Amino acid sequence: MAFRSTMCCRLILGRHAGLEAPTVRIVQLSSRGKVWRVPRFYSGATQEENKVELLSLGDSNTSPYTHVAENTSKEQELAIPRSRRRILKDVLPFSAFLTDSFGRRHNYLRISLTEKCNLRCQYCMPEEGVKLTPRAQLLSTEEVLTLARLFVQEGVDKIRLTGGEPLIRPDVLHIIGEMRKLEGLKTIAVTTNGMNLARLLPGLKEAGVDLLNISLDSLVPAKFEFIVRRKGFHKVMEGIEKAIEMGYNPVKVNCVVMRGLNEDELLDFVALTEKKPLEVRFIEYMPFDGNKWNFKKMVSYQEMLDRIRQQWPDLESVPGGYADTAKTFKVPGFQGHIGFITSMSDNFCSSCNRLRITADGSLKVCLFGNSEVSLRDCLRSGASDEELLEIIGAAVGRKKKQHAGMFSISQMKNRPMILIGG
Ligand SMILES: C[S@@+](CC[C@H](N)C(=O)[O-])C[C@H]1O[C@@H](n2cnc3c(N)ncnc32)[C@H](O)[C@@H]1O
Numbered sequence: 100m101a102f103r104s105t106m107c108c109r110l111i112l113g114r115h116a117g118l119e120a121p122t123v124r125i126v127q128l129s130s131r132g133k134v135w136r137v138p139r140f141y142s143g144a145t146q147e148e149n150k151v152e153l154l155s156l157g158d159s160n161t162s163p164y165t166h167v168a169e170n171t172s173k174e175q176e177l178a179i180p181r182s183r184r185r186i187l188k189d190v191l192p193f194s195a196f197l198t199d200s201f202g203r204r205h206n207y208l209r210i211s212l213t214e215k216c217n218l219r220c221q222y223c224m225p226e227e228g229v230k231l232t233p234r235a236q237l238l239s240t241e242e243v244l245t246l247a248r249l250f251v252q253e254g255v256d257k258i259r260l261t262g263g264e265p266l267i268r269p270d271v272l273h274i275i276g277e278m279r280k281l282e283g284l285k286t287i288a289v290t291t292n293g294m295n296l297a298r299l300l301p302g303l304k305e306a307g308v309d310l311l312n313i314s315l316d317s318l319v320p321a322k323f324e325f326i327v328r329r330k331g332f333h334k335v336m337e338g339i340e341k342a343i344e345m346g347y348n349p350v351k352v353n354c355v356v357m358r359g360l361n362e363d364e365l366l367d368f369v370a371l372t373e374k375k376p377l378e379v380r381f382i383e384y385m386p387f388d389g390n391k392w393n394f395k396k397m398v399s400y401q402e403m404l405d406r407i408r409q410q411w412p413d414l415e416s417v418p419g420g421y422a423d424t425a426k427t428f429k430v431p432g433f434q435g436h437i438g439f440i441t442s443m444s445d446n447f448c449s450s451c452n453r454l455r456i457t458a459d460g461s462l463k464v465c466l467f468g469n470s471e472v473s474l475r476d477c478l479r480s481g482a483s484d485e486e487l488l489e490i491i492g493a494a495v496g497r498k499k500k501q502h503a504g505m506f507s508i509s510q511m512k513n514r515p516m517i518l519i520g521g
């Protein structure tokens with residue numbers, strides 16, 4: 100039988116950053132509409148992962164990448180011919196569709212639930228607002244959940260809901276509750292501006308939100324209002340307090356630092372972590388369409404760190420996980436932490452494990468890349484899971500090694516942040 104390699108077919112050879120394995124490859128072949136996946140060696144696989152692969156390959160109706168490890172019995176394992184067991188000892192442990200050509204495994208999905216927002220932050224959107232996508236072209240509840248299920252089946256174990264402001268979407272609690280039922284999804288996180296948080300917190304907790312990031316760029320009410328172009332400082336502070344009361348620990352606070360606006364508040368934000376279980380994350384100001392970014396307004400990680408060290412010279416670095424975007428520190432004796440998101444001065448592309456779906460259903464494999472593929476259109480044209488996965492796999496396969504650097508990004512056409520979902 101003659102096989103044709105599909106769009107999704109990838110042969111990946113060579114060493115990749117962060118992976119000990121010398122080779123990674125999954126070859127997908129198709130013939131007359133039937134898809135054949137031929138996994139090859141991948142020495143990073145654990146025995147447990149290999150077993151999953153082994154059993155699922157025995158069943159042509161099962162995706163080779165779904166989580167069936169829990170159901171694996173010794174008898175089932177022994178029912179597989181010895182030769183096959185040997186081959187499968189080294190098979191790929193993570194979905195090929197979500198693994199890019201540099202070996203990065205994308206197990207973290209950010210879904211934007213809406214393009215709308217009740218604030219107008221200067222760094223996120225142009226003053227005149229953005230042109231909103233007609234409602235019918237945004238993902239419906241069912242479409243959001245279908246995509247979430249598909250990605251989780253393939254190995255995504257963390258989903259962050261963002262926007263626009265995700266907590267203004269009327270079905271947000273329903274969406275979270277349904278996502279909570281997805282087997283394999285370990286973490287549901289929400290990034291919010293905090294305006295509706297205090298009111299919604301009990302429902303969010305009950306629905307199953309594990310992590311909260313709350314944006315707050317100033318501790319001075321008038322300055323807060325200047326930055327976000329709306330009132331609401333006290334509501335956000337109330338949301339932060341209530342999240343702490345309800346046991347979220349840490350409560351992450353996102354602060355975009357901009358020269359001449361709030362960089363003079365760095366030390367006040369650090370001081371907040373003395374008595375509260377907060378992780379204040381200072382984010383380098385990033386360029387997006389319409390936000391008037393310029394290099395001089397950006398305060399780099401190193402500059403922030405130097406300033407904070409002048410006040411707290413014994414600031415300690417806290418080791419993080421491999422794919423963590425934040426560089427985390429702690430003032431000895433303080434309850435909370437601080438972190439720096441250094442997307443501009445020290446990118447974390449080599450360990451990037453994130454994919455994004457915009458509110459209108461486009462998959463973005465890089466925050467700073469303008470290539471997109473519409474999963475909404477695929478869903479609406481009746482694509483099967485297999486077909487969707489091929490399209491997702493092809494997009495992930497095209498992901499670049501790293502973004503083009505801050506100056507190129509600032510010249511590049513991209514959506515405003517509010518239409519991407521941070
Ligand atoms: C786009 S917002 C969406 C969620 C929610 N509305 C909020 O503000 O938290 C997600 C995050 O992106 C951050 N963000 C937006 N524009 C940014 C920019 N130009 N540079 C750095 N961070 C930015 C915001 O501070 C926020 O923490």
Ligand code: SF4
Pocket residue numbers: 216217218219220223224262263264292314327516517
């Ligand atoms: S950062 Fe969040 S709160 Fe501010 S305008 Fe963007 S989406 Fe709205």
